[in-house]
Amino acid sequence: MHEEAIRKADVLIAALGYIRKFHGRFTVIKLGGSVMEDPESLRALLVDIVFMQTVGMRPVVVHGGGKAITAAMEKAGITPHWVKGRRYTDDATLGIVARVLAEEINADIERHISKFGGRASGLHHKTHQCLYGRRLLLEEADGTKVDLGRVGEVTEVDVEPIENLCLAGVVPLLPSLAEDEDDETKLLNVNADTAAAAVAQALKAEKLVFLTDTPGILRDRNEPSSLISSLTPAGCRELIAEKVIDKGMIPKVEACLTSLEAGVLKTHIIDGRVRHSLLLEIFTDSGIGTVIGNDLADDVTPRTPAGRKPVLIR
Numbered sequence: 001m002h003e004e005a006i007r008k009a010d011v012l013i014a015a016l017g018y019i020r021k022f023h024g025r026f027t028v029i030k031l032g033g034s035v036m037e038d039p040e041s042l043r044a045l046l047v048d049i050v051f052m053q054t055v056g057m058r059p060v061v062v063h064g065g066g067k068a069i070t071a072a073m074e075k076a077g078i079t080p081h082w083v084k085g086r087r088y089t090d091d092a093t094l095g096i097v098a099r100v101l102a103e104e105i106n107a108d109i110e111r112h113i114s115k116f117g118g119r120a121s122g123l124h125h126k127t128h129q130c131l132y133g134r135r136l137l138l139e140e141a142d143g144t145k146v147d148l149g150r151v152g153e154v155t156e157v158d159v160e161p162i163e164n165l166c167l168a169g170v171v172p173l174l175p176s177l178a179e180d181e182d183d184e185t186k187l188l189n190v191n192a193d194t195a196a197a198a199v200a201q202a203l204k205a206e207k208l209v210f211l212t213d214t215p216g217i218l219r220d221r222n223e224p225s226s227l228i229s230s231l232t233p234a235g236c237r238e239l240i241a242e243k244v245i246d247k248g249m250i251p252k253v254e255a256c257l258t259s260l261e262a263g264v265l266k267t268h269i270i271d272g273r274v275r276h277s278l279l280l281e282i283f284t285d286s287g288i289g290t291v292i293g294n295d296l297a298d299d300v301t302p303r304t305p306a307g308r309k310p311v312l313i314r
């Protein structure tokens with residue numbers, strides 16, 4: 001019992017350096033649909049976020065909810081349709097996206113955070129809109145325009161309300177919806193990874209953390225022990241060219257690279273299904289997922305069975 005108590009104190013002391021280092025700094029946390037599907041994982045993550053806020057860090061949550069949107073569309077008899085990794089968004093789909101993200105998921109996260117003793121507040125078109133954007137225009141290789149409907153990209157972030165909530169000890173919660181800068185009565189559906197990157201850049205955040213359903217970036221997607229602990233932007237580009245980084249991981253890594261270029265110090269891709277993954281990544285030397293930063297080395301050393309890997313100062 002005595003030993004166990006001392007071990008607990010050691011853990012607290014080990015966290016102290018990180019708490020000091022990140023005190024008053026913004027960490028943008030992106031919650032993806034895959035993580036939010038599992039109530040137990042979500043609960044543990046929200047407790048981590050309450051912990052971060054309580055010790056004086058400034059967590060800011062940006063969330064998607066792709067799986068819940070798909071389920072709601074199917075219930076409404078609309079078949080989801082994907083174009084270049086984005087959900088084709090007609091007006092009926094946009095209505096569902098806005099309802100599911102802002103009124104259901106956002107409100108649910110807010111309720112849970114308050115149940116765990118924290119304070120959180122949704123920032124969106126029903127409360128206070130902070131993300132503004134324009135329609136996303138993509139082209140095929142032959143120059144033909146791709147029609148994505150009401151899909152957008154963020155062009156501007158109103159940082160003041162986000163900062164004010166953080167200063168007041170409240171966690172801001174932003175769904176990945178932007179107001180159309182060409183028509184203020186309309187919304188745009190934004191990929192949540194790119195929305196999180198836009199918020200991290202605007203806040204000049206210390207960290208941008210993606211919580212997803214894989215241990216991090218894997219060299220072999222079917223082999224969790226092939227986790228790559230740390231990467232440089234150049235290392236990421238090589239892995240994209242080699243198609244080791246593929247599919248849903250591409251927008252995440254690209255969001256990491258643009259954020260690093262814009263001054264965010266470190267970006268992380270971690271497994272939101274692991275209990276307290278956020279605390280383990282931020283408050284321990286070894287972390288649990290992949291960290292991408294300008295001043296890191298590409299570290300592809302496999303982990304030992306105990307999950308240890310070379311010490312890395314994050």
Ligand SMILES: Nc1ncnc2c1ncn2[C@@H]1O[C@H](COP(=O)(O)OP(=O)(O)O)[C@@H](O)[C@H]1O
Nearest residue numbers: 032033034212213214217218244245246248249
């Ligand atoms: N090298 C890689 N390492 C890990 N996952 C990868 C890699 N390349 C592609 N992926 C895929 O990316 C997925 C994560 O992206 P996505 O499904 O969009 O997550 P989310 O819903 O959390 O945003 C993983 O489940 C995996 O299938």
Ligand SMILES: CC(=O)N[C@@H](CCC(=O)OP(=O)(O)O)C(=O)O
Nearest residue numbers: 032033064065066086087190192
């Ligand atoms: C344009 C576009 O595709 N938008 C996404 C927004 C939600 C999202 O990105 O959710 P995840 O993070 O759970 O994937 C969508 O409609 O699914």
